[in-house]
Amino acid sequence: MVYTANIFCLYLKTRQKLMKTLISLFALLFLFGSLFTSCSEDIDILGDFEETAVIYGLLDKSDSIHYIKINRAFIGPGNSLQIAQIPDSSYFKQVTATVTEYVNGTQTKQWVLKDTLVNNKETNGVFYAPTQKLYYFKTSSSSPLDANAIYKLNVSVNNGLFEVEGQTSIVSGLATSADNQSFRFDFADDPGSYAQKGIAITVGNSYVINTSLKVNFKEIITSSNDTTHSSYKWNLGESDVNPGGTKTFTVNGKQFYELMLANVTNNPAINRRRMHSVEVIVTGGSQDLYNYMTVNQPSSSLAQNKPTFTNLSATNNHRVIGIFSSRMTYKIEKFFINPSNSSLRMMTQKSVAELCTGPITGGLSFCSQHPGDLTTSYTCN
Numbered sequence: 001m002v003y004t005a006n007i008f009c010l011y012l013k014t015r016q017k018l019m020k021t022l023i024s025l026f027a028l029l030f031l032f033g034s035l036f037t038s039c040s041e042d043i044d045i046l047g048d049f050e051e052t053a054v055i056y057g058l059l060d061k062s063d064s065i066h067y068i069k070i071n072r073a074f075i076g077p078g079n080s081l082q083i084a085q086i087p088d089s090s091y092f093k094q095v096t097a098t099v100t101e102y103v104n105g106t107q108t109k110q111w112v113l114k115d116t117l118v119n120n121k122e123t124n125g126v127f128y129a130p131t132q133k134l135y136y137f138k139t140s141s142s143s144p145l146d147a148n149a150i151y152k153l154n155v156s157v158n159n160g161l162f163e164v165e166g167q168t169s170i171v172s173g174l175a176t177s178a179d180n181q182s183f184r185f186d187f188a189d190d191p192g193s194y195a196q197k198g199i200a201i202t203v204g205n206s207y208v209i210n211t212s213l214k215v216n217f218k219e220i221i222t223s224s225n226d227t228t229h230s231s232y233k234w235n236l237g238e239s240d241v242n243p244g245g246t247k248t249f250t251v252n253g254k255q256f257y258e259l260m261l262a263n264v265t266n267n268p269a270i271n272r273r274r275m276h277s278v279e280v281i282v283t284g285g286s287q288d289l290y291n292y293m294t295v296n297q298p299s300s301s302l303a304q305n306k307p308t309f310t311n312l313s314a315t316n317n318h319r320v321i322g323i324f325s326s327r328m329t330y331k332i333e334k335f336f337i338n339p340s341n342s343s344l345r346m347m348t349q350k351s352v353a354e355l356c357t358g359p360i361t362g363g364l365s366f367c368s369q370h371p372g373d374l375t376t377s378y379t380c381n
Contacts, residue, residue: 055322061145111137147172166312166324173204174330187253188354194253206284214279220272232263257360
């Protein structure tokens with residue numbers, strides 16, 4: 001399974017904001033109920049409450065498993081914070097959901113979603129954790145989501161009590177300047193002199209782009225021949241973009257060495273380190289996802305009046321909040337030693353020398369196993 005950590009960062013950020021808004025609403029309703037029960041007139045604030053669906057799903061053509069979160073906003077007598085800790089309080093009794101693919105208006109595929117329990121929910125929130133129910137369907141590498149298709153979500157709740165519908169196109173067309181085999185990271189010009197490198201992103205049909213690097217290296221205890229694969233994530237930024245255009249993110253050379261110093265393992269037994277690779281990770285979001293993220297940004301207004309956005313609709317006078325949209329995660333891994341041409345470099349020689357002997361990382365026991373560095377003082381023996 002290809003699983004993207006990053007704007008599923010987007011997934012986590014927007015879901016957390018949504019959940020915080022909901023629990024504030026429930027707590028407020030509970031407070032109003034307490035006030036009303038102290039009056040001489042009996043008022044039932046629950047009334048004819050209609051359940052609200054809370055749905056969040058992002059399709060990604062680079063994934064093979066596609067998750068959709070289908071929950072309900074609840075209300076009831078008692079303490080809403082205590083209700084939130086009951087696992088079943090956030091779920092409908094019965095859900096039937098499908099995702100259908102249409103190409104040029106013709107149905108080509110359909111998936112019936114299955115439910116599963118996963119243990120990845122953050123435990124520092126007000127809702128029950130870490131287990132949560134998600135719905136999913138699978139695609140294969142030989143038959144992924146179609147960039148030219150429209151995907152429609154249909155959710156039937158509680159045996160047809162109401163239905164929720166939404167649709168999305170697919171984000172595609174991402175590429176980077178790092179795709180070129182001759183691309184090299186220029187982190188340093190001379191000892192203690194740092195450079196900057198731009199990575200140009202072809203954004204395809206995205207409206208928002210997030211770019212990061214994953215730096216992979218090996219830490220070795222030579223006495224026991226014990227090798228550990230280590231890494232750190234380096235976020236280069238996020239930006240709204242125009243479809244069909246390009247966006248350049250800058251890699252700051254000094255920051256590369258500072259992050260390396262901060263992320264090596266604090267183990268004095270490690271006496272050798274080697275670079276392995278740098279992954280360029282780009283995540284692009286659709287227009288609906290961009291709009292959803294924009295609306296859910298913190299308000300700068302003193303009145304805190306904010307609009308709502310959803311591309312979902314519900315039948316039978318029920319409400320739905322959330323989004324069914326698309327993103328794409330594109331990765332290119334640049335190896336320290338190119339497996340198809342060992343003479344190529346992922347890092348310039350001056351950048352490697354700075355890593356092994358420079359003032360920031362020179363004490364970390366990095367050496368170079370690149371064939372072009374065999375005659376240097378920092379070659380690996």
